[in-house]
Amino acid sequence: MPSLTCAVCRQPRDETTMLIIEPTEQEKATMKRMGEDAPLAKYAYCRPCVRLLSTPMTAVALMKGVAILQARGRGTDLETAEKTAGQFVNKVISKTPSRAS
Amino acid sequence: MKRRLPLLVERSVGQVDTLRQDLSDRFELAVKTNANVSCRAGCSHCCYHPISISILEAIAVYRWLVKNHRWTTGLKKRVQEAADRQIGVSYEVWLLSLIPCPLLNDEKLCSAYEARPLVCRTYFSLGDPHYCHPHRLGENTKMVPREELVKAYHNEQTKVLRRHRLQLTTLPIGSALLLAEQICEGETELSNVDKLIFKEYLDHA
Secondary structure: OOEEEOOOOOOEEEHHHOEEEOOOHHHHHHHHHOOOOOOOOOEEEOHHHHHHHOOHHHHHHHHHHHHHHHHHHOOOOHHHHHHHHHHHHHHHHHHOOOOOO | OOOOOOHHHHHHHHHHHHHHHHHHHHHHHHHHOOOOOOOOOOOOHHHHOOOEEOHHHHHHHHHHHHHOOOOOHHHHHHHHHHHHHHOOOOHHHHHHOOOOOOOEOOOOOEOOHHHOOHHHHHOEEOOOHHHHOHHHOOOOOOEEOOHHHHHHHHHHHHHHHHHOOOOOOOEEHHHHHHHHHHHHOOOOOHHHHHHHHHHHHHHHO
């Protein structure tokens, strides 16, 4: 059974159960501008992570948590990491189309 | 009225419940006499940490909730939502997503405090609780998990569950409570738990 690694939890999962996103060239360019050195041709997400990312409450917490973790991993102090992650998440939310619209 | 389960199941639930009470009584005495413990009612950071319990412990918690009229439609909905979110999720993602324990109510208090699982009783903080938040875990976190106590309890439960031919010792708390309801209401048998959780995992993960 072919497996892929989930972009969020890094767990290997059955490829047929995963959500595969292939970013467009425009999206890859945006990702590079945001600091992603080498965007991948495709990103795979497992069902448990997709469920969490589809729920506003857990999606916001997960994005913020990952951003804090990454910042702390680069040596940023906790307070700054939380502040930066909060700004990042607010920016993402402001650019996310509302379901109602 | 409480439905009686098969004698062997009742005996196992009782055995685990007695052990939990015994361990937690001794443990709480030690915590209450420690002036450095900083845990306070209303601080719920550890309720966002992954919580897995055995089906036997879940049955005891479920029965307490029913007996005390706390197993309401609202609570069951929260448990169902938690079960959907928790199944198949890795420990790290569970922490980062801030998935609350379904027993945590709107006032940030435990709906089953008197009957809460042993793992919840054994975590306490000796530092600033601010750092117990899942996003802030690190060197400043002074949570004491009492791993030896939890391990001994886990091993004892494993032995009891093997008598029922069950291999999985703990399940995410949401799924465990839903299965406990099914068992207590006669919709399924204890021996089916592994099969049901495996099916749930296949369906969701």
